[in-house]
Amino acid sequence: MNRSKYKTKLLVKLSLLLATCYLLLNCTEDLSLADFEDAFKNYKQELRIEGMLDLTDFSKSVIRVDNTILITDTSLFNGIDDNGDWVSYSDLNDNGKWDEDEPLNDDIGVWLTGPHAPPEGRGNGIPDKGEPHVDDYLEILPQIHDTTMVSVVLRESGSMVAEFEWSWQAGYFDESFGKPGPPSTWEENTNIRYYYGGYIPMPEYADVELQVGVNYTIELTTTDDRIISSSTIPVAPPFNLSWPGTTLDEDTTIVSVDNYASLTFNTPIETNFCGVIMDEVFSEDSLRGFYSSLAVAVKLDTSNGLPFYPANFVGIPLGLYKMSLESYSYEYGNYVYSGLSLRDRGLSNWRDQNGNVILGAFGAKSPLAFYIRFVGSPDLPSG
Numbered sequence: 001m002n003r004s005k006y007k008t009k010l011l012v013k014l015s016l017l018l019a020t021c022y023l024l025l026n027c028t029e030d031l032s033l034a035d036f037e038d039a040f041k042n043y044k045q046e047l048r049i050e051g052m053l054d055l056t057d058f059s060k061s062v063i064r065v066d067n068t069i070l071i072t073d074t075s076l077f078n079g080i081d082d083n084g085d086w087v088s089y090s091d092l093n094d095n096g097k098w099d100e101d102e103p104l105n106d107d108i109g110v111w112l113t114g115p116h117a118p119p120e121g122r123g124n125g126i127p128d129k130g131e132p133h134v135d136d137y138l139e140i141l142p143q144i145h146d147t148t149m150v151s152v153v154l155r156e157s158g159s160m161v162a163e164f165e166w167s168w169q170a171g172y173f174d175e176s177f178g179k180p181g182p183p184s185t186w187e188e189n190t191n192i193r194y195y196y197g198g199y200i201p202m203p204e205y206a207d208v209e210l211q212v213g214v215n216y217t218i219e220l221t222t223t224d225d226r227i228i229s230s231s232t233i234p235v236a237p238p239f240n241l242s243w244p245g246t247t248l249d250e251d252t253t254i255v256s257v258d259n260y261a262s263l264t265f266n267t268p269i270e271t272n273f274c275g276v277i278m279d280e281v282f283s284e285d286s287l288r289g290f291y292s293s294l295a296v297a298v299k300l301d302t303s304n305g306l307p308f309y310p311a312n313f314v315g316i317p318l319g320l321y322k323m324s325l326e327s328y329s330y331e332y333g334n335y336v337y338s339g340l341s342l343r344d345r346g347l348s349n350w351r352d353q354n355g356n357v358i359l360g361a362f363g364a365k366s367p368l369a370f371y372i373r374f375v376g377s378p379d380l381p382s383g
Contacts, residue, residue: 045069047146047228049350049360051218052332053154055234056367058162059206062170063218064198065146068359079129082139086127098123106132108178108190132177137194145197150221152199156214162205170198174289191288210364212236218362227353232332234364238274238325240266240304241368251371252320258377260314265325266306272297273333274309275326275365278372280319287322294328294336316374324369332363 051063069076087105089098098104102123109122110130121128129135152164173196178189201208210216217231245261247254255261267274274295279287297307328336335347350358 051362053364058208062198081127086133164199168197169195230350230362235268237366237368238265263311271330272307273328277324279322326365326367329363335361
């Protein structure tokens with residue numbers, strides 16, 4: 001892709017994003033999902049496949065195969081604790097009501113009108129919609145995962161690179177429930193780790209090393225003998241990291257929150273999409289998801305003509321974090337960036353043997369991971 005075309009694409013995307021934001025900010029009427037039921041009454045469930053190869057650790061590559069659902073599907077989204085794992089407050093003094101010094105557990109209520117209003121349903125002994133373990137992923141995911149693929153194979157130039165197998169714990173993500181507002185309030189929230197199912201490399205292929213710039217194809221065979229495939233070309237991880245005002249303590253970057261140090265970096269010209277993931281570190285083997293976002297380069301670095309990313313960490317609580325900057329192959333980043341399900345079919349790079357589009361996207365990520373410790377200025381080591 002030449003740079004003039006690249007710049008044009010970036011400007012078009014930015015214009016579309018601004019137009020979308022304008023429309024959203026100027027729409028104030030509340031609409032019920034039930035108003036759209038007639039538009040989807042003839043909807044037929046289909047497959048949605050999201051696959052990601054991990055160049056740093058191939059064993060963490062995942063191919064997720066799910067059955068699509070409607071958000072109006074009340075058999076799934078019914079506002080009820082269907083699997084009985086919601087836990088009310090602990091009535092330590094047996095007086096039949098919640099007192100301020102008693103644990104709320106899942107009965108934390110729901111903030112519907114902002115961080116300064118009292119939460120609705122707090123400590124009422126009833127599992128309210130929006131509280132932890134009510135219509136959550138533990139109820140939904142097992143009902144939409146497709147575990148029936150006959151085979152899932154990764155190929156390069158027609159030769160098999162690896163075989164994948166089903167796992168109910170193919171990956172995980174952390175979700176926080178509770179009071180909205182600044183990070184200083186997040187420690188009061190309930191955090192739950194959810195595992196999702198997918199196809200992962202069989203153990204004998206865990207040490208496979210993928211290469212930047214090589215075309216890889218994933219091929220799935222369904223129980224009705226459909227062959228579904230997609231290809232991606234991995235790109236290099238982010239580079240040219242610059243972080244003025246920081247110091248390095250062994251493998252950890254020390255950042256003073258007082259100077260709001262700003263990190264900048266580039267990705268290869270082939271993509272302008274990068275993931276920024278931060279996990280809180282409690283011990284060597286204990287991480288909790290803190291922040292995750294897709295970064296999009298809307299301009300090129302004037303010094304080298306590459307996609308340019310600025311990142312700033314104002315408001316991050318002090319402590320140790322593990323950060324991962326992940327270059328995404330263009331087709332996957334573009335799919336995630338769209339965020340609009342109505343455009344999925346046009347963005348998907350999955351096809352069956354007859355050329356029919358299968359919803360989803362297949363891509364690759366190249367992570368660059370390191371540790372950050374945010375400290376106050378008196379604790380900043382000299383260097």
